[in-house]
Amino acid sequence: MQSVRGPAGTRSKLWNFNLPEGRSTPFCLPAFQHQNNRVSAGLRRSQYKQGAVGLAQRRAAPQALSPAMVELETASLQISQTPEWKALEDHVTEIEKTHLKDLLRDGERSDLLFHEFNKIIADFSRQRVTKKTLELLTNLADRAKLREKIDAMFAGEHINITEDRAVLHVALRAPRTKKIMADGVDVVPEVWQVLDKIKDFSDKVRSGEWLGATGKPLTDVVAIGIGGSFLGPLFVHTALRTDQTAAEQARGRNLRFLANVDPVDVARALNGLKQETTLVVVVSKTFTTAETMLNARTVRTWLTAELGPAAVAKHMVAVSTNLKLVKEFGIDPENAFAFWDWVGGRYSVCSAVGVLPLSLQYGFEITEKFLQGAHDVDEHFRTAPFEDNIPVLLGMLGIWNTTFLGYPSLAILPYTQALSKLAPHIQQVSMESNGKGVALDGSKLSFEAGEIDFGEPGTNGQHSFYQLIHQGRVVPCEFIGVVKSQQSVYLKGEVVSNHDELMCNFFAQADALATGKSPIELRAENVPNSLIPHKTFTGNRPSTSILLPELTAFTVGQILSLYENRIAVQGFTWGINSFDQWGVELGKVLASKVRAEMHTCRTKNRNVSPTDGFNHSTTKLLNRYLEGKARLLYPEPQDVFPCDLIDSDTCRPPSSYV
Numbered sequence: 001m002q003s004v005r006g007p008a009g010t011r012s013k014l015w016n017f018n019l020p021e022g023r024s025t026p027f028c029l030p031a032f033q034h035q036n037n038r039v040s041a042g043l044r045r046s047q048y049k050q051g052a053v054g055l056a057q058r059r060a061a062p063q064a065l066s067p068a069m070v071e072l073e074t075a076s077l078q079i080s081q082t083p084e085w086k087a088l089e090d091h092v093t094e095i096e097k098t099h100l101k102d103l104l105r106d107g108e109r110s111d112l113l114f115h116e117f118n119k120i121i122a123d124f125s126r127q128r129v130t131k132k133t134l135e136l137l138t139n140l141a142d143r144a145k146l147r148e149k150i151d152a153m154f155a156g157e158h159i160n161i162t163e164d165r166a167v168l169h170v171a172l173r174a175p176r177t178k179k180i181m182a183d184g185v186d187v188v189p190e191v192w193q194v195l196d197k198i199k200d201f202s203d204k205v206r207s208g209e210w211l212g213a214t215g216k217p218l219t220d221v222v223a224i225g226i227g228g229s230f231l232g233p234l235f236v237h238t239a240l241r242t243d244q245t246a247a248e249q250a251r252g253r254n255l256r257f258l259a260n261v262d263p264v265d266v267a268r269a270l271n272g273l274k275q276e277t278t279l280v281v282v283v284s285k286t287f288t289t290a291e292t293m294l295n296a297r298t299v300r301t302w303l304t305a306e307l308g309p310a311a312v313a314k315h316m317v318a319v320s321t322n323l324k325l326v327k328e329f330g331i332d333p334e335n336a337f338a339f340w341d342w343v344g345g346r347y348s349v350c351s352a353v354g355v356l357p358l359s360l361q362y363g364f365e366i367t368e369k370f371l372q373g374a375h376d377v378d379e380h381f382r383t384a385p386f387e388d389n390i391p392v393l394l395g396m397l398g399i400w401n402t403t404f405l406g407y408p409s410l411a412i413l414p415y416t417q418a419l420s421k422l423a424p425h426i427q428q429v430s431m432e433s434n435g436k437g438v439a440l441d442g443s444k445l446s447f448e449a450g451e452i453d454f455g456e457p458g459t460n461g462q463h464s465f466y467q468l469i470h471q472g473r474v475v476p477c478e479f480i481g482v483v484k485s486q487q488s489v490y491l492k493g494e495v496v497s498n499h500d501e502l503m504c505n506f507f508a509q510a511d512a513l514a515t516g517k518s519p520i521e522l523r524a525e526n527v528p529n530s531l532i533p534h535k536t537f538t539g540n541r542p543s544t545s546i547l548l549p550e551l552t553a554f555t556v557g558q559i560l561s562l563y564e565n566r567i568a569v570q571g572f573t574w575g576i577n578s579f580d581q582w583g584v585e586l587g588k589v590l591a592s593k594v595r596a597e598m599h600t601c602r603t604k605n606r607n608v609s610p611t612d613g614f615n616h617s618t619t620k621l622l623n624r625y626l627e628g629k630a631r632l633l634y635p636e637p638q639d640v641f642p643c644d645l646i647d648s649d650t651c652r653p654p655s656s657y658v
């Protein structure tokens with residue numbers, strides 16, 4: 001057995017550490033207590049870091065991790081030091097002797113790698129794997145206790161240990177008849193209470209029963225939120241806009257999003273809207289996110305300047321876990337839609353975060369189908385054996401590519417424009433979840449976790465970055481195609497329909513990456529010798545092809561669940577906490593410091609001085625910024641309005657608004 005360095009600098013054999021005296025379990029972790037006031041777990045963790053005694057305390061403590069989770073944590077501490085991991089490392093040499101163009105000649109292998117669940121097809125035959133690779137990956141999953149961790153998630157255990165929270169976004173799309181427990185309470189009735197409230201409210205707005213302050217129906221909705229309070233809803237909205245059933249329901253209605261604190265985004269979001277027909281939904285789990293709250297105050301000012309302060313009651317609603325702050329902001333808690341701290345921001349699209357704006361736009365019935373699609377794949381994920389489990393296979397093959405073959409990125413390439421916001425959403429879900437440097441116990445990872453996700457719909461991407469993925473770096477790809485397009489166009493005289501034309505590329509690209517083109521083939525085509533190196537395609541570049549029957553609210557829900565659960569599989573196997581996001585905190589703190597300084601400099605009309613606590617570079621850059629915008633100085637803060645309302649000569653709002 002290999003000897004490795006344990007988390008507290010101790011030497012350990014595999015994950016059975018040689019513990020310092022007085023400690024009888026691997027919980028010899030460096031104490032940590034985050035300063036963020038959202039964390040209450042620090043004390044509890046420090047309590048259960050004390051070996052057997054600590055474990056006993058944890059079992060007794062309310063909301064402590066269950067013995068199963070304690071064991072799971074223990075088991076995954078040093079996953080990279082297990083024989084299963086080592087076997088995969090050794091297996092890389094075998095795989096390196098293969099080429100996809102040869103592997104693809106084996107029909108039996110292709111059949112083994114072809115999977116189907118409820119009309120979703122996932123073809124993994126273009127991954128650089130053999131039957132043996134799959135077996136070794138399954139062994140790794142077993143060693144990481146993947147099954148137990150999935151069960152722990154669905155059972156509402158506090159698997160988000162740094163925030164001491166359950167991770168139960170799957171409960172958001174469970175049918176009424178299901179029972180899902182968190183902290184001793186069945187959460188499904190609470191979920192449905194909010195869903196019923198959304199249905200009721202959105203029906204009223206859509207039917208014109210709920211009117212604005214001047215008695216007009218509210219046909220336009222602006223959803224203000226950022227990160228998880230924006231990207232998921234935007235992804236689903238973009239996917240449904242061209243679905244004929246959904247579009248029919250959205251006739252005469254508009255849904256816009258305002259995410260960036262950039263006033264340009266405010267201008268774009270409000271451009272052309274009228275206050276009297278606009279409903280604003282402020283979406284923030286915490287109701288403290290600086291960008292969202294400034295945007296909410298800006299849009300509230302836009303509304304009340306026109307309609308008066310009382311209009312907030314009819315024109316502004318909120319989605320949050322923090323109803324106290326919602327009230328303080330001036331929104332009646334009656335007009336707030338709650339969710340719970342067991343829903344991570346980036347996993348919140350199935351809560352009121354997504355369901356409210358989507359129901360306002362498309363009606364609750366369509367939105368409910370989206371929830372049903374997500375639940376459908378959740379059940380597949382929860383129950384299917386690993387060898388047939390599409391999210392598990394997606395996740396484990398992602399680990400194979402990232403960690404063992406050394407390809408750190410993933411290109412998400414939907415061959416449908418309707419999924420153009422899938423990659424940005426998955427970017428957050430994946431990179432905020434799995435972009436971690438330490439294991440669950442706080443020890444530094446001995447490998448790099450996380451994938452670098454990006455993507456564009458095909459065929460646009462083909463004319464952008466595909467050159468690199470064909471002849472430059474190896475970037476594993478996930479191609480997503482649909483059998484039946486949302487829009488049907490077949491022009492007289494054309495060889496194929498427009499959608500078939502698109503899909504020809506879907507099929508061609510995956511094979512071009514896999515098989516490549518050799519110098520021998522090029523010579524046979526009489527390509528001049530000097531050009532052969534330039535025209536050679538090495539091939540052997542892995543991809544997965546996912547084929548959906550069509551793109552509807554239901555299948556969009558299925559895709560969401562495929563990716564969310566794929567990402568969980570990876571985090572569970574890497575042994576990290578996929579459900580916290582401490583990495584976003586430092587930048588926020590520093591921005592506050594800059595904000596305070598900026599305020600002082602602007603109001604006192606002075607520059608940043610070297611003694612203000614910024615380094616030389618930042619001091620210099622800040623001063624150039626302050627000097628460059630001196631003409632924008634105003635004596636005291638005013639309500640400044642966006643877009644066409646700003647006088648571009650003076651850079652000031654028109655006097656009527658000051």
Ligand SMILES: O=P(O)(O)OC[C@H]1O[C@](O)(CO)[C@@H](O)[C@@H]1O
Nearest residue numbers: 227228229284285286289345584
């Ligand atoms: O919904 P909130 O609390 O405004 O947070 C928005 C986003 O900010 C983050 O906390 C950090 O980017 C995300 O995890 C979250 O989705």
